[in-house]
Amino acid sequence: MTRTEYPWLLPSAIAADREFHDPQLAGERRVRTTAKGRPRRTVRDWVVDLVAFLFAALIAMVVIDASERINGSGAGAVRFDEVVGFLSCFAIWARRRWPVQLATALCVVSVASPAVAGALLVSLFSLAVHRPFKPVALVGALGIALGAVQPFVRPDPETPTATSIVAGTLVVLLALGWGLLVRSQRQLYVALRERARRAETEAELRAEQAQRLAREAIAREMHDVLAHRLTLLSVHAGALEFRPDAPPAEVARAAGVIRDSAHEALQDLREIIGVLRAPGEGEYGDRPQPTLATLDALVDESREAGMDVVLDNRVQEPARMPAAIGRTVYRIAQEGLTNARKHAPGAEVTVAVRGGPGDGVVVSVDNPAPAGDVDAVPGSGQGLIGLRERATLAGGSLEHGATGDGGFHVRAWLPWAA
Known part of the structure; x- marks a missing residue:
């Protein structure tokens, strides 16, 4: 398994995964800060946050328009929805730093103003992506409970109360479920990337071990083959050195042994070098073995x-x-x-x-x-x-x-x- 086999495991595809893999990490990007201590956002962060802001603003405008039809233009409830909806849209820019606090606050504010619905969905989704299941479940339960109260505080004459409660519950569950799904996918990508990295490391270690074993085998073979020949050379050359007065026949025999041993040693050395140059032919190549x-x-x-x-x-x-x-x-x-x-x-x-x-x-x-x-x-x-x-x-x-x-x-x- 290599990264080329899984291009979606490249760092560019999962650069943000570690941000969601562990609650204590809470975002590799957010750990990097500017000289003034503010988080350094990437281009991707700006694009995602801008899309989330526009989505929240769109939902807020739809809710405010409906509030004007119900309460009349210029009513206090409408002005309250406009202010709260405007502030909630800008509040979601802080969702990366304080996801739990922001989602909890928007759940509470949503009881009095439905204009924060878009920002609430974005914050719940971000919470499910950034944090583990326990805080997500607690905030989600709070959102469902307060969502059941909201139709009684700000009733909609065009929608039955039961329908509003069921719809609010389903929307909250949908946002949280989608966020948990994204989180699990990103964690899966991180796990696969780590598995691919470990597989590459293990393959490199196996290759190094095989190379080391091959070198040791060749070294043993070289010693076993050449030591025998070179010992003959040493012994007979030493005999000629210390016996200069030896009979000509004995000198000739020693010289013949030296010549034959040198020839055999050279031939064995050529064969071993051939093994080194052609490692794919087996441990010792095609050379006949004793x-x-x-x-x-x-x-x-x-x-x-x-x-x-x-x-x-x-x-x-x-x-x-x-x-x-x-x-x-x-x-x-x-x-x-x-x-x-x-x-x-x-x-x-x-x-x-x-x-x-x-x-x-x-x-x-x-x-x-x-x-x-x-x-x-x-x-x-x-x-x-x-x-x-x-x-x-x-x-x-x-x-x-x-x-x-x-x-x-x-x-x-x-x-x-x-």
Whole structure:
């Protein structure tokens, strides 16, 4: 829901609604005042008040003309109606500031002079629009009661008393009912506008959350993919730096690993950038994702890089493993091998995967303490944090830490429905 779908919800269409939404607000326009403290009226206010004044004046002239026919020209009652009708027409300009007081006063004056009928209807309508139901009901009851008295104080010989009472009651109820209807419509417009605003805000928040989750997913993917390649580069480049006297065959093999790892890292980086440029193609685009079946290739690649890796794969019915679970297993094993290559070079690393449908999958990566001193390799620990997030998102759990013999272990459990 947006404002473009509901043009009548634009501020220009409901600029005065808050004036009637809450009694304490009593008009946003009236809160704004001039330097002298008088209310600042808009063009719309002037037009509405002028129309109300002309309506009251028209009713007053009709009533005064009828009074002249009944009482004769120049009679005191006629002069009284002229003065009171004239004053009541100008009094309605104050209906925005004092709606209850003005309506009450006109109800009382209407008993003695029917010339205020037009101004009374305008004030009752304005009261119903500006104020809640309780004061409207009280003033309306007063108007109906005094309207029943008025035919006895100023009788009309051409109209029966009962007819005058019923007509006066219906007119008062009509003015109040119309005002309450306008008030409820404006309150409905305000509620719809607020609902539209909240819908826009919620849509923006959902979009921001989706964007944040997508960025986090891409960041995890970038770390998982590039960290493995770049670690190979770091380890073998360090070996060449500290072993300049290495045999030519070993130097050539290390250089080949560096070249292949750099090529693979560059290719992975291109693919990830492609995902960023084409976000509509899914979380990771069209790039093939690793699964349990590609775990052997990961282990072979680590062995070719000089690692001593033992793979213990005892997964039952591996073909039935969901792709998301297989990808998570692969990433856990990949991060474990990367960390072992950094912090325990030369140590034997055991990658064990076991489980089946209904029991879940347990994947663990263990390595003993490295032999001798190990050069410090920079790391932020974000990889293990990302693995825990992956396992949690998949509905599983992950734990890691040092072992008693100075080694390190990573163990994760992932659910696998039967």
